Amino acid sequence: MSTFALSYENWFRPIAVCCGMGPARSGAEIVGEVLKVRMGWAFRAGIPLSSIAAARADSGPVSGWGVHGFGGRWLVNGSARGLVVLRVEPRCRVTAALVPVRLRELRLSLERPEEFLVALDRPV
Numbered sequence: 001m002s003t004f005a006l007s008y009e010n011w012f013r014p015i016a017v018c019c020g021m022g023p024a025r026s027g028a029e030i031v032g033e034v035l036k037v038r039m040g041w042a043f044r045a046g047i048p049l050s051s052i053a054a055a056r057a058d059s060g061p062v063s064g065w066g067v068h069g070f071g072g073r074w075l076v077n078g079s080a081r082g083l084v085v086l087r088v089e090p091r092c093r094v095t096a097a098l099v100p101v102r103l104r105e106l107r108l109s110l111e112r113p114e115e116f117l118v119a120l121d122r123p124v
Helices: 013-018 113-119
Strands: 002-004 026-031 034-039 043-048 052-057 066-070 073-077 083-096 099-109
Touching: 002 113, 043 099, 052 113, 073 083, 083 113
Parallel strands: 073 099
Antiparallel strands: 002 026, 026 034, 034 043, 043 083, 052 083, 066 073, 083 099
16 A cells, blocks of 8 residues: 655645645545545545556646546646646546546646656656
8 A cells, every 4th residue: 555645835735724625634545456536525536546547747737726627637736746647547436526527637736746656657
């Protein structure tokens, strides 16, 4: 089992904690053949590792902090640093803002993105 903390901007951390999405309730974890991702009550996913078609570091801009998405593309972040993007095929069902949705792409902000990609067996 490998566990990875989400990264948080110092200014956003207290807001996330007050909203139930802080570091104690968030993270990514590889358990057996499943990647589990959560950000408090706002996002929960169990993605089969076999469904992760691609994973890479991401330096693209972010337009918000927290949980945002539409059309199968979701951003789960507490920071604009340490981003990775996962392409999921076939799409899998996850819960975003307590609503079931289909996930095809997930962007995450992580404290150790390089180690995460290595753990997924996707070199940086």
